[in-house]
Amino acid sequence: MNAGPTIADLTGLIGAMAAGDRTAFEKLYLATSRKLFGVILRILRDREAAEDVLQEAYVRIWENAGRFDPERASPITWMSTIARNRAIDVARRRRPRPAEDVTAAERVVDPSPSALSLLGAAEDARRLDACLESLDPPHGQMVRLAYLDGLSRQELADRFDQPVGTIKTWLRRSLARLRDCMDR
Amino acid sequence: MTDREDDIWPLAGEYVLGTLEADKRADVERRKDGEPALAEAIAAWERHFAPMLDDVGKGEAPRAEVLEAIMARIGGAPKAPAAPILAPPDPSEAPAAVAARSEIARLRRRAAGWRAAAMAASIALAGLVGLLVYRPDMLPLPTERNYVAVFQDGDAAPRFLLSVDLATQRLTIRPVAAEPAPWQSYQLWIVAEEFGPKPRSLGLLDGVEAPTTRVLSEISPAVLEGALFGISLEPAGGSPTGQPTGPALHGTLIPVSASEQP
Numbered sequence: 001m002n003a004g005p006t007i008a009d010l011t012g013l014i015g016a017m018a019a020g021d022r023t024a025f026e027k028l029y030l031a032t033s034r035k036l037f038g039v040i041l042r043i044l045r046d047r048e049a050a051e052d053v054l055q056e057a058y059v060r061i062w063e064n065a066g067r068f069d070p071e072r073a074s075p076i077t078w079m080s081t082i083a084r085n086r087a088i089d090v091a092r093r094r095r096p097r098p099a100e101d102v103t104a105a106e107r108v109v110d111p112s113p114s115a116l117s118l119l120g121a122a123e124d125a126r127r128l129d130a131c132l133e134s135l136d137p138p139h140g141q142m143v144r145l146a147y148l149d150g151l152s153r154q155e156l157a158d159r160f161d162q163p164v165g166t167i168k169t170w171l172r173r174s175l176a177r178l179r180d181c182m183d184r
Numbered sequence: 185m186t187d188r189e190d191d192i193w194p195l196a197g198e199y200v201l202g203t204l205e206a207d208k209r210a211d212v213e214r215r216k217d218g219e220p221a222l223a224e225a226i227a228a229w230e231r232h233f234a235p236m237l238d239d240v241g242k243g244e245a246p247r248a249e250v251l252e253a254i255m256a257r258i259g260g261a262p263k264a265p266a267a268p269i270l271a272p273p274d275p276s277e278a279p280a281a282v283a284a285r286s287e288i289a290r291l292r293r294r295a296a297g298w299r300a301a302a303m304a305a306s307i308a309l310a311g312l313v314g315l316l317v318y319r320p321d322m323l324p325l326p327t328e329r330n331y332v333a334v335f336q337d338g339d340a341a342p343r344f345l346l347s348v349d350l351a352t353q354r355l356t357i358r359p360v361a362a363e364p365a366p367w368q369s370y371q372l373w374i375v376a377e378e379f380g381p382k383p384r385s386l387g388l389l390d391g392v393e394a395p396t397t398r399v400l401s402e403i404s405p406a407v408l409e410g411a412l413f414g415i416s417l418e419p420a421g422g423s424p425t426g427q428p429t430g431p432a433l434h435g436t437l438i439p440v441s442a443s444e445q446p
Contacts, residue, residue, distance in 0.1 A: 030368075034244070037242075038240045051250050151203075152203060171198060176194065178232065
């Protein structure tokens, strides 16, 4: 079975990119673009907009290859974070989505761990899961919806049928609890 | 200061979660370069939340145009990578193929030169195949039963060179400037009228470090002569569908006449 690229493979490609190797970049793109596209598309839910963001994200990945620090993040985390940031930028600038669109949207979760997800530090993932579970019931779900689906405060308010002020309080409280939990 | 810190962490957290409004988000973006504490808090939240991204499945593939657009945008700055090292001689090779080896080495150097030139000018030398068609003397493979095909993509350098000796139905694929694909396989295809419209697999290449040789005794010389060949990049182990699924390079055979021998 194809185990997919390892952290070392991807780190090597990013290192080569930092030295100006475009073919290394092409390989990195072929190995990772579907994952990043998945991250972006889930937030934007619009193929065309997602492809634009994907393009921006990879140009940024190319430009910042020299700043990638394998000590701080895995390659796929670093790239996904760049892609997600761009997607959120676009999501926040555009018109809010109607509530029914948000509630009806399927939450696509990969049931089997993909080759790339196995690269993620399993330990960190378990801890985050445990910390999110420890929040008051809808709050963990709210944090996931914000992070993974890119919902704004207003969209979260519609989703949970709460005033925006309450969502703001929930967010602040959740973040304080998570920070304690993650640092433990 | 404690109260300042109390401010920074939730702000950074909401920035990373993405729940800040556009103007507040832009504000944080501006501030973070000049405020190490804020930047640090953002980095910490990014680390904390990143494992959630593991759950996001791979989406559909983006259209091929996206990669093209990106490659065009990043075309200016980078310098060309070094040309691959020539593989050691394979004792099982036909004498003609061995004789051609020094020529291959020369081609590789030329390929590297073409690539560098194309980078510098930011243009693709798309006419390479045409150049080889009109200047077959560049490829002095010894007998008139020999044919050669060049595989390249939009880049300036040919990726593979395929030669066929019709007398023995022996086919040799030499990587010229093909990039290693450790977690993928290069697969060879043939398209010929006799086989219908779909490509037929001729198996996987042995890699890009050494030539791959196949003796195609089941395919007649006449069919080989008129066939179109393709090399595609597939998942490791080959195409799961029996048809090319990855990016493909194509080449048709060009006769190499005996009169061009050195």
